[in-house]
Amino acid sequence: MLIACQKCPAQIEARLSGPGRVVRCQECHQLNAFLRHAPDGCIYFGDYKIIREAGQGANAMVSKVRYLPTGANRAIKMFCADEMSGHAQKEFMRESRTAMEMLHPNIIRVFASDILGQIPYVVMEFSSGFNMDQLLTKFGPIEQFDAMTIARYVLDALDYVWNEFLMIHRDIKPSNILLDKDGNVKVFDFGLVTGHEAAAVDLSAVEGTPYYLSPECLIEGAHLDNRSDIYSFGATLYHLIAGEPPFNYETLDQVINARLRESAPDLRNVFAHAHPAIVAIIQKMMEPEPDHRYFTAADCKQDVELVLAGQDPVNL
Numbered sequence: 001m002l003i004a005c006q007k008c009p010a011q012i013e014a015r016l017s018g019p020g021r022v023v024r025c026q027e028c029h030q031l032n033a034f035l036r037h038a039p040d041g042c043i044y045f046g047d048y049k050i051i052r053e054a055g056q057g058a059n060a061m062v063s064k065v066r067y068l069p070t071g072a073n074r075a076i077k078m079f080c081a082d083e084m085s086g087h088a089q090k091e092f093m094r095e096s097r098t099a100m101e102m103l104h105p106n107i108i109r110v111f112a113s114d115i116l117g118q119i120p121y122v123v124m125e126f127s128s129g130f131n132m133d134q135l136l137t138k139f140g141p142i143e144q145f146d147a148m149t150i151a152r153y154v155l156d157a158l159d160y161v162w163n164e165f166l167m168i169h170r171d172i173k174p175s176n177i178l179l180d181k182d183g184n185v186k187v188f189d190f191g192l193v194t195g196h197e198a199a200a201v202d203l204s205a206v207e208g209t210p211y212y213l214s215p216e217c218l219i220e221g222a223h224l225d226n227r228s229d230i231y232s233f234g235a236t237l238y239h240l241i242a243g244e245p246p247f248n249y250e251t252l253d254q255v256i257n258a259r260l261r262e263s264a265p266d267l268r269n270v271f272a273h274a275h276p277a278i279v280a281i282i283q284k285m286m287e288p289e290p291d292h293r294y295f296t297a298a299d300c301k302q303d304v305e306l307v308l309a310g311q312d313p314v315n316l
């Protein structure tokens with residue numbers, strides 16, 4: 001049947017049943033959630049009342065919802081099943097259930113995950129605020145010591161996940177780090193983290209411009225560990241302070257080739273007043289060879305905290 005796209009004038013060919021479906025429009029390429037409308041005019045998804053759409057990712061859309069049994073606000077991320085293989089859906093369930101065990105003040109809590117009808121979904125803590133990408137767009141670069149204050153919390157979250165679950169995030173970037181309305185730093189999308197033993201890279205899944213991916217993440221069949229996340233967060237810190245990502249080239253091929261062949265750019269090339277110790281920390285995080293990076297996020301956090309205290313790093 002043909003259904004009107006919610007984002008553009010196009011018509012979408014979709015077969016709907018049960019609670020609904022998430023479908024991508026082939027004209028505007030935006031995702032649409034076609035869900036059950038109740039007699040009261042509201043939209044529901046299982047035990048959740050949809051309040052508003054909050055954003056879209058590569059293959060999922062996020063909405064603010066109200067959990068009907070308790071009245072609590074939550075965020076629900078609904079995935080487009082048409083863009084997930086059967087194996088990917090099984091991995092999603094396994095990984096998101098592990099994410100439900102993660103209890104850390106700097107990680108967005110995951111409460112539930114399942115597949116309802118044709119929609120895989122994960123239910124998360126709802127936290128109002130701005131992600132780092134939004135802050136960069138709205139206010140420009142972040143003051144370097146403020147960025148390092150944010151870093152100490154993100155590094156603590158990464159260290160916790162690696163030590164407790166032997167998991168990596170694999171998608172650390174500005175848009176996945178939130179500063180909530182109370183000033184708390186939160187990392188999210190850990191519902192899509194990857195187990196160390198299962199971290200084979202599929203280059204066909206690389207979309208957009210991979211400004212933050214580690215070099216080994218761009219090598220077909222590579223297996224990753226926590227040092228890949230450390231690299232990605234180093235690239236994120238560079239962006240927060242410089243106002244532009246490292247290897248800021250125009251095309252995907254240029255970015256990939258630079259990532260594989262070039263050392264990390266010097267932050268001072270775009271921000272002359274960068275503190276030398278901060279430059280050194282970011283370059284250590286972004287060493288092309290994993291063995292030359294910080295061995296753990298805790299080692300990196302120690303250096304960050306020393307710099308914030310006006311002392312010299314000890315793990316470079």
